[in-house]
Amino acid sequence: MTGRPDPAGAAQELVRLVSEHERWRESCLNLVAAENVMSPQAQALLASDLASRYGDYVGRDLAARKYFGTTVMVEIEVLVDELLRMLFDVQFVEARPLSGHVAGVGAVLALTEPGDLVLELDSPGGGHRIAEKLNATHHARLEVLPLPFDPEMYSIDVGRTVELARARRPRMIILGSSLFLFPHPLVELAAALAGQPETLIAYDASHVLGLVAGHRFQDPLREGAALVWASTHKIFPGPPGGLVLTGSQAIMDRVSPAIYPGLVTNHNPGRMPALGVAAAEMLAFGEAYADAIIANAQRLGAEIDARDVPVVGRERGYTSSHTLLLPVAEFGSAREVGERLESAGIISTATRLPPMLGEAGIRLGLQEVTRRGATPEDMPLIADAISDVLTGRQTSETVRGRTRVLAAKLGGIGFCFDSAAAPATS
Numbered sequence: 001m002t003g004r005p006d007p008a009g010a011a012q013e014l015v016r017l018v019s020e021h022e023r024w025r026e027s028c029l030n031l032v033a034a035e036n037v038m039s040p041q042a043q044a045l046l047a048s049d050l051a052s053r054y055g056d057y058v059g060r061d062l063a064a065r066k067y068f069g070t071t072v073m074v075e076i077e078v079l080v081d082e083l084l085r086m087l088f089d090v091q092f093v094e095a096r097p098l099s100g101h102v103a104g105v106g107a108v109l110a111l112t113e114p115g116d117l118v119l120e121l122d123s124p125g126g127g128h129r130i131a132e133k134l135n136a137t138h139h140a141r142l143e144v145l146p147l148p149f150d151p152e153m154y155s156i157d158v159g160r161t162v163e164l165a166r167a168r169r170p171r172m173i174i175l176g177s178s179l180f181l182f183p184h185p186l187v188e189l190a191a192a193l194a195g196q197p198e199t200l201i202a203y204d205a206s207h208v209l210g211l212v213a214g215h216r217f218q219d220p221l222r223e224g225a226a227l228v229w230a231s232t233h234k235i236f237p238g239p240p241g242g243l244v245l246t247g248s249q250a251i252m253d254r255v256s257p258a259i260y261p262g263l264v265t266n267h268n269p270g271r272m273p274a275l276g277v278a279a280a281e282m283l284a285f286g287e288a289y290a291d292a293i294i295a296n297a298q299r300l301g302a303e304i305d306a307r308d309v310p311v312v313g314r315e316r317g318y319t320s321s322h323t324l325l326l327p328v329a330e331f332g333s334a335r336e337v338g339e340r341l342e343s344a345g346i347i348s349t350a351t352r353l354p355p356m357l358g359e360a361g362i363r364l365g366l367q368e369v370t371r372r373g374a375t376p377e378d379m380p381l382i383a384d385a386i387s388d389v390l391t392g393r394q395t396s397e398t399v400r401g402r403t404r405v406l407a408a409k410l411g412g413i414g415f416c417f418d419s420a421a422a423p424a425t426s
């Protein structure tokens with residue numbers, strides 16, 4: 001649209017563009033490891049009257065609302081809080097962060113002082129790099145060092161991390177990754193640093209919260225993390241938002257005011273019922289959901305590897321999560337390869353891998369297609385499509401016809417109370 005838009009026409013155009021986007025996405029294999037689909041029930045609740053209301057509350061008292069008109073909202077949020085505490089078996093949940101990043105920023109600001117040392121994964125190791133990003137403002141002045149990473153094991157090098165932590169005594173160690181194939185050695189790290197109480201171990205579960213909820217992958221709070229923060233919309237199939245979880249009153253007493261009113265005033269109460277429904281779904285179906293995701297990811301890793309496309313982590317079974325990483329340097333830059341996949345109807349993420357893996361990487365996530373009904377038997381067809389595009393055996397246009405058929409088969413939504421079946425295909 002060029003020139004000054006006619007307002008009513010522009011509004012109509014936006015409606016049309018959204019349905020175009022939805023039709024196109026439904027025709028693709030969505031393999032972005034950071035995205036998901038909500039159940040129809042959760043999705044519908046996002047459009048309630050709550051979406052345009054304020055619900056600020058002061059401190060940790062969910063009933064201490066600044067605004068009138070919030071009586072039922074309090075009941076809703078108390079129930080959501082109960083569901084989340086039950087799901088994660090934790091005493092304190094702060095659900096007001098508007099995203100995983102905001103949750104992590106609140107925790108880092110609350111629990112460090114200017115000049116403190118923070119250890120976190122760097123970019124090729126998959127770190128979201130909250131401390132480094134905070135240093136982009138002149139208000140936060142943290143010393144940030146990368147966590148020692150072992151690219152062969154594709155995990156944190158626990159020996160070198162302990163050595164560094166004992167020598168430098170950081171204020172915080174942030175575990176967690178955007179390229180999260182295998183559990184971090186949290187038990188070993190926590191045991192080695194047990195005599196060093198000034199070092200807090202935090203765990204960014206943004207990428208694996210749905211697996212943690214399903215009692216798979218790892219249990220960071222029981223394994224030694226003092227607190228967890230996470231997004232609620234990646235593997236956890238909720239609306240966009242963030243959480244902080246901890247069993248420590250002292251930690252929550254510091255983190256909570258950093259979130260509200262430090263970083264968030266309107267916490268967007270419209271997302272809370274959908275968050276509660278996602279938590280209820282994970283209580284009821286979380287274990288089956290996590291098992292199905294991991295089985296699909298491991299099978300797809302093996303099938304892609306068998307088609308002459310390298311996959312990180314072969315010796316360890318490719319993955320213990322929803323994620324697969326493909327080193328693609330031999331096929332082009334990560335960006336070019338991602339674009340070719342997109343033309344073929346396969347939505348992935350271009351990423352940077354450690355130098356010994358050739359740097360150019362494609363990240364795939366199996367949670368969304370699993371939620372839409374994919375099983376290990378579907379993985380050979382997905383692997384064919386991916387490997388045909390990467391190796392150039394077939395053009396993206398040719399493969400596109402096959403991904404449309406696959407996506408049509410995966411049009412339902414499962415692991416929820418109102419499972420939608422895939423529409424019948426002709």
Ligand SMILES: Cc1ncc(COP(=O)(O)O)c(C=O)c1O
Pocket residue numbers: 034099100101102104127128176177178204206207230231232241242
């Ligand atoms: C490990 C990790 N932590 C935090 C975030 C930020 O989460 P959000 O997008 O919810 O702010 C991301 C983002 O993708 C991430 O990968």
